[in-house]
Amino acid sequence: MTCTTAPLTFAGRPGIAEVRCTASDVLRWFGLPELASAATERIGYPMRRVHAGSSLLIEGQPFERLHLVSGGSFKCVQTDSEGYEQVLGFAIRGDLIGLDGLGQGRHHSGAVALEDSTVVPLPMRELLATSHEVSALETLLLHAAGVEVSRRSDSQYLMAAPSSEVRVTRFLLQFAQRQAALGYSGRRLRMCMTRRDIASHLGVAHETVSRVLTALAQDGYITVSNRDIELLDPSALNELQRVTRGRHARERHADVARQTTGAAPVKRAQTAARVTLQ
Amino acid sequence: MTCTTAPLTFAGRPGIAEVRCTASDVLRWFGLPELASAATERIGYPMRRVHAGSSLLIEGQPFERLHLVSGGSFKCVQTDSEGYEQVLGFAIRGDLIGLDGLGQGRHHSGAVALEDSTVVPLPMRELLATSHEVSALETLLLHAAGVEVSRRSDSQYLMAAPSSEVRVTRFLLQFAQRQAALGYSGRRLRMCMTRRDIASHLGVAHETVSRVLTALAQDGYITVSNRDIELLDPSALNELQRVTRGRHARERHADVARQTTGAAPVKRAQTAARVTLQ
DNA sequence: CGAATCTTTGAACTGAGTCAATTAAAGTGG
């Protein structure tokens, strides 16, 4: 809930010089290192810490700056009139938060830190002014917007999946891919969000997320240890994920299960068999 | 599938001068009339016709221009490896199509005309060049990106709804709102898409869309005549739409049904009664 | 170390998906 507007010092200790970074750093974190130049090297931004659980952005707030996540992670949420919190997505290092504000000058969604995190607040006014001289920043902005739209498409694709098993699988693969793109392991995942957050994002009950994860683990596709998930068989997961609405969803699924029967433990194999028999 | 790249003449008749519009027109259609100026008046764009059922954009195509819908409507789709067509959204007059291409320089989704339509193709290269002098175009671009992100959030909210009844209701209300914003009636809706398209967008079976619509009609909330839908009781629909995951969804629903019992025909009232009794 | 939150698991019920069949609408071509 706290959202200090005054310039923050690192670790919240006043008197210590605040940590800063350059526009070049921003471009590199965002994934456009080739745009860094002497000009961007001269532009500096202060950084800001956000503690686990506190809000970086609140819905309805006027849009004044974007935030680049330089460390940690966030969930982007929209709270409806009943108090239900819809998770729209998760932001990790390199992601820009707040682009929805570009439309109406007001944020339509909030952002909550999932762990202690750091961001680079980028004042829009300044950014726009500078971008006329330094075209790299203009490119950054448009590129970011495009990436955000694409990412939302992916989320829509997630949520449209016919079965919750497919939804969870798609989510795992997408998350793994993003981690891999940052240079982390695409197999050993540390999930920074709760099951409830995942459930909200996928549009299912949180118990279902739990059940699907244990089911996938029983099939030998993954291992689950609390928030640590390892993808044992990404290609098999890829098959699972492909199942779509309309065409023989169950058959396909059975096929996949059958292929891995050797590795699949008893309980789950029965399910597959029962399905196949019909 | 056809996607002519050569400059088109109106109604496809060669020899007739092509229909053009100015950047001022574009700004007005998009909803930013206050940005039109003498400068934008001097910038001209040709327009293009797209026949019902043909593709304006194909997935994977390199991103070269945005398209402003000046008449008609489109569905934006993503086709997965199994051939299943996921509808990401619908574009009507004033909407910009193709913003997802800003990210990777390549379109991740396609666009298909739902009826005979007209668009204004805006070449990105030209747009970027001009925007350095005419800031209205820069504003347009950023504004459009923000609106697009917000719109996707709305879609995610749609798809996350716990029951298909809520999903369809939210969709109707959102669609009505967009029509109203364009100056059309927000009550009498002409749905330009098929039930299947709606179903895909909401992540439900197309039969379910049909059933929900007839159910809503039986309750007296709407009337349905093929693609013409009239919202009889928007405020009641608003109540329905508010139902979220987790808290007494059924109770709430029953409450709503009870309020309108007077107007509600027999069959549906029974349903409500049964629910209330539990 | 206790409180709170998160996670898992079980049991029961039902909403919505699938399959199937009929009706309606919209094209198509003679």
Next chain:
DNA sequence: CCACTTTAATTGACTCAGTTCAAAGATTCG
């Protein structure tokens, strides 16, 4: 303009995946 085909929409019957409710572990955090 009217048969004919094709596609869209509705409706019914049946079944199961997933929600809800409940309760027991696990983990985190003051």
